[in-house]
Amino acid sequence: MSSKEKILAAVKLNQPALQQLPDLGNLNAIQYEDTFLQFSTVLKTIGGTVVEIKNTDEIIEYVKNNFSNVQNFVTTLPELPEIKMLDEKLDAHFLENIEVAIIRALFGVAENGSVWVTDEEMKIRALPFICQHLAVLLHKKDLVNNMHEAYNLIGAKQYDFGVFIAGPSKTADIEQSLVLGAHGPKTMTVFVIA
Amino acid sequence: MSSTNAKHPELSAIFNKDEARVDWHDETLWWIRQKRDKAAWSVPEWEELRNTASAIKNNVLSNLHNYLIEFEKNAIANGVTVHWAADAKEHNEIVHAILQQNKVSQIVKSKSMLTEECGLNDYLAKNNVEVIDTDLGERIVQLAGEHPSHIVLPCIHWKKEEIGELFHKHLNTPKGNADPQFLTAAARIHLREKFLTRKVAITGVNFAVAETGEFVVSTNEGNADMGAHLADVHIACMGIEKIIPQRKHLGVFLRLLSRSATGQPITTYSSHFKKPNAHQAMHIILVDNGRTVQLGRESFRNSLKCIRCAACFNTCPVYRRSGGFSYNAVIAGPIGSILSPNLDMKKHADLPFASTLCGSCTNVCPVKIDIHNQLYLWRQEITKQGYSPKMKTAAMKVMAVALSKPALFTIGGKAARWVVKHLPFLVNNRLNPWYKQRDLPTAPKQSFTEWYKQNRHEQ
Incomplete structure (x- = not known):
């Protein structure tokens, strides 16, 4: 008997009588009067930066003014002509010197300040983790109240890899002192466009 | 974890020798408990959320057989190789075999309490494989030759000056520098080199979705992602109880997990791994190691609902004052005290007694495990099996006569x-x-x- 068969047989023998799944519709999950206000308040609290913009040119201006080594900026967004487009074929290890990566987020979540990104938006999975600074473009209309609405929006969509990102990489492992930039980005800037 | 048979009272006594340190440990954990409270109170439907999470987990335990089959089928369809391990030994052998197939003897690993439970690091070290733990707290205890004293905050018992000294010795940082910002930056440089050069990365699993075959890993540091995305082979190790039925149920658990753990609204990264990269191989190891036995113990099966947030640690008046090592178990604290006797009742007979039964653990548990009831029931079970601590048994007998x-x-x-x-x-x-x-x-x-x-x- 294989371990699989052994484990499954033991589970079947020992699991209790079937209990029904609860209906998530009964949760009355939190709603906010102003999802943008909530989103930006939370994101700032967890170390992120929120910048409201009217057009994508402002992204270029902002990153040039706030970060150095412009030759090491990359983007996956065609609307940022002055920033180098990410070469999708690149081996992820060559991204280690990326200073700023600018990508799109599909939506943001007001209750926790996170944004949802899949491999379609990052092209190379390591990109939003290995860059020194992460910048994300988000449309104001693409804000949901809570994680239940988030998963309703994701629904049965196909992705190979997806991630909720909420602020810069961080740790508080040394005496609970918060330090931004553990292994991943030291900053996260979300550009919110109306 | 120490292999000695020292019991909770003796080990607590060692920790309690330094009263100032005990106070510091106690206050730090209580501060995290208070952050948890603030985060929970910011969600008006918090109690309903706990009820829902508990009901989902009850359903999982009652239908685990079918969910495991469904998960395996979908994971294989996603291009993932699925392995089954009956116990710790088999789990470790599977990992080692994958490493041998890939001719790899140096790997990175992000936090996984399951691999701790299986003693993977020691096993691989004996087989000449170097494992680098990449969570900062885990790296600190690894450099010190210790194990985590807390499942979410592995080096909560370490002071920054001691970490400065440790890093001076191992990472060549200047002597006397104990600035957390500086030390974290040093660890970042040290570990980046490992992420970029290691071909195999091991991660744990927070949730595995039967419906889609994907699994979710939550970290704040981004170390699971740095390891997994830069490696040729990603091995994810999980206990069979980590299954949840559908993707939408992640919404419930991700809302509860980090609020309960550290008071954060969500961890920085909640990564959903579904298919391997084009040039990558992905393995999932499903581990039993006593879980099916616990599933069969009617009074104790609830413990399998645990999502490893450690809220019960931070609130426990005994844990806060006795420290993680006093439990002499991979998982300390109240939840460890009801999980460990299932693995070895004789060795861990002291743990259900390491509690005041105040019930605070039960009150903060995001999946509503009746931890303090189970502690009480384990005491009875352990006494019935003849493993109860001798001093306590003698005192209880005197009390029984007096009270009657x-x-x-x-x-x-x-x-x-x-x-x-x-x-x-x-x-x-x-x-x-x-x-x-x-x-x-x-x-x-x-x-x-x-x-x-x-x-x-x-x-």
Whole structure:
């Protein structure tokens, strides 16, 4: 008997009588009067930066003014002509010197300040983790109240890899002192466009 | 984890020698508990969310057989190789075999309490494989030759000056520098080199979705992602109880997990791994290691609902003052005290007694495990099997006789009050285990029975 068969047989023998799944519709999950206000308040609290913009040119201006080594900026967004487009074929290890990566987020979540990104938006999975600074473009209309609405929006969509990102990489492992930039980005800037 | 058979009272006594440190440990964890409270109160439907999470987990345990089959089928369809391990030994052998197939002897690993439970690092070290733990806290305890003392905050027992000294020794940081910002930056450089050069990365699993075959890993540091995305082979190790039915259920658990753990609204990264990269191989190891036995213990199966947030650690008055190592188990704290006896009842017989049964653990548990009830039930089970701590059993027998004979109880009470008043050294001496870390209150002049007899007509 294989371990699989052994484990499954033991589970079947020992699991209790079937209990029904609860209906998530009964949760009355939190709603906010102003999802943008909530989103930006939370994101700032967890170390992120929120910048409201009217057009994508402002992204270029902002990153040039706030970060150095412009030759090491990359983007996956065609609307940022002055920033180098990410070469999708690149081996992820060559991204280690990326200073700023600018990508799109599909939506943001007001209750926790996170944004949802899949491999379609990052092209190379390591990109939003290995860059020194992460910048994300988000449309104001693409804000949901809570994680239940988030998963309703994701629904049965196909992705190979997806991630909720909420602020810069961080740790508080040394005496609970918060330090931004553990292994991943030291900053996260979300550009919110109306 | 130490392989000695030292018990919780002795090990707590070691931790309690440094009173200032105990206070610091206690206050730090209580501060995290308070952050948890604030985060929970920011969600008006928090209690309903806990009820829902508990109900989902009850459904999982009652239908685990089918969910495991569904998960495996979908994961394989996603291009993932699925392995089944009956116990720790088999789990470790599977990992080692994958490493051998890929001719790899150096790997990175992000936090996985399951691999701790299986003793993977020691096993691989014996087989000449170097494992680098990449969570900062885990790296610190690894450099120190220790194991995590807390499942979410592995080095919560370490002071920054000691970490500065450790990094000076191992990472060549300047002597005397204990600045957390500086030390974290040093670790970032040290570990980046490992992420970029290691071909195999191991991660744990927070949730695995039967419906889609994907699994979710939550970290704040981004170390799971740095490891997994830069490696040729990603091995994810999970206990079979980590399954949840559908993707939408992640919404419930991700709302609860980090709020309960650290008071954050969500961890920085909640990564959903579904298919391997084009040039990558992905493996999932499904591990039993005693879980099916626990599933069959009607009184104790609830413990399998645990999502490893450690809220019960941070709130526990015993854990906060005795430290993680006093439990002598991979998973310390209240949840560890109800999980560990299932793995080895004799070795961990002391743990269900390492509690005041105050019930705070049960009150903060995001999936509503009745932890303090289970602690109480384990005490009975352990006593029935003859493994209960001898001193406590003897004292309990005396109490049982006293409580069953009212006259004896009255005389005993009188004698005790007299002794405490006139001969306190008979109680407050080192031979009395109860007196450790306690102050003796002054004895009342009369017993409650005497007081009641005197006063009942005065109403």
